[in-house]
Amino acid sequence: MSDIPLSTDPRVLVDFRTADDAGVYVWEGGPALVQTVDFFTPIVDDPYTYGRIAAANALSDVYAMGGEPRTALAIAAFPKDTLDPADIAAIFRGGYDTLREAGTALLGGHTVADPEIKFGYAVTGAVDPDRILTNAGARPGDLLLLTKPIGTGIIGTAIKKGQAPAEAVEAAIRSMTTLNKAAAAAMRGFTGVHACTDVTGFGLIGHSTEVAVGSDVTVQIDSQSVPLLPEVLALAASNRSGGMTSNRLYFGDRTKIAPAATEELRLALFDPQTSGGLLIAVAADQADELVRAMREAGVVATAIGRVLPAEDARVVVR
Numbered sequence: 001m002s003d004i005p006l007s008t009d010p011r012v013l014v015d016f017r018t019a020d021d022a023g024v025y026v027w028e029g030g031p032a033l034v035q036t037v038d039f040f041t042p043i044v045d046d047p048y049t050y051g052r053i054a055a056a057n058a059l060s061d062v063y064a065m066g067g068e069p070r071t072a073l074a075i076a077a078f079p080k081d082t083l084d085p086a087d088i089a090a091i092f093r094g095g096y097d098t099l100r101e102a103g104t105a106l107l108g109g110h111t112v113a114d115p116e117i118k119f120g121y122a123v124t125g126a127v128d129p130d131r132i133l134t135n136a137g138a139r140p141g142d143l144l145l146l147t148k149p150i151g152t153g154i155i156g157t158a159i160k161k162g163q164a165p166a167e168a169v170e171a172a173i174r175s176m177t178t179l180n181k182a183a184a185a186a187m188r189g190f191t192g193v194h195a196c197t198d199v200t201g202f203g204l205i206g207h208s209t210e211v212a213v214g215s216d217v218t219v220q221i222d223s224q225s226v227p228l229l230p231e232v233l234a235l236a237a238s239n240r241s242g243g244m245t246s247n248r249l250y251f252g253d254r255t256k257i258a259p260a261a262t263e264e265l266r267l268a269l270f271d272p273q274t275s276g277g278l279l280i281a282v283a284a285d286q287a288d289e290l291v292r293a294m295r296e297a298g299v300v301a302t303a304i305g306r307v308l309p310a311e312d313a314r315v316v317v318r
């Protein structure tokens with residue numbers, strides 16, 4: 001979208017210029033609107049689970065921005081003759097159940113015929129215009145928290161090849177179907193939360209780069225602290241995805257990785273995530289309390305690094 005002129009409308013508070021995945025539009029006399037859209041091809045075999053993941057993933061950017069999702073429109077593409085109508089119904093049902101869990105109303109949607117299945121939602125939420133969280137705002141000294149383990153791309157590729165152990169599949173599905181709702185709610189009470197994004201297609205390093213660029217800082221990741229889904233390192237080398245390779249090409253130049261880091265670990269750090277966790281920059285003196293508040297809300301948040309003053313590398317992996 002870099003060729004599209006930037007908006008000069010003062011009601012647009014956040015748009016694509018900060019590489020955030022949702023935009024914010026202020027609505028006279030009330031909360032601001034936060035809007036986002038996400039849809040993708042199936043990453044698991046079960047249609048109901050695919051629908052749940054698609055919904056959790058589409059809602060996530062509203063939570064990442066500090067908002068609450070209110071309404072959703074389905075976006076669907078299905079092959080005309082080869083897909084069982086019961087499977088289509090199951091996809092919609094899974095999505096609907098997850099929207100309900102989020103307290104989000106499904107208003108409608110649009111379906112087209114396409115040889116490749118695609119499904120997701122456009123989501124609209126509300127956000128306090130004074131409490132919007134973006135990639136910008138992280139400050140040197142902040143700690144970085146991550147609320148879900150990494151590795152859904154590697155496990156998803158292994159599922160397609162029939163190589164994924166059941167334990168890894170179960171853990172990945174549990175993670176991808178978990179809303180970022182509880183994490184976002186826990187975060188809301190903390191004035192020390194300076195920046196937030198969700199970790200999705202660009203992987204942990206890519207989204208960390210976006211925080212670093214947006215905030216004009218450098219992000220340091222302690223690789224040994226990064227939570228991983230089961231078997232991710234064992235599966236990494238034989239389950240590289242195209243997205244992982246392009247993330248590495250695109251973000252690798254601005255990333256400095258300690259020579260001791262194994263190839264498997266590097267692959268995991270560049271692995272594109274689906275419905276990943278929140279990556280939060282929080283003032284160091286509020287980090288413990290935020291981790292505790294998240295734990296009480298059933299969210300396992302892990303401190304994975306810190307924010308440094310800007311240096312040449314945008315992301316430093318120790």
Ligand code: CO
Binds near residue numbers: 060061064199200
């Ligand atoms: Co996002």
Ligand code: CO
Binds near residue numbers: 021036037038061200
């Ligand atoms: Co998104």
Ligand code: CO
Binds near residue numbers: 109110111
């Ligand atoms: Co229509």
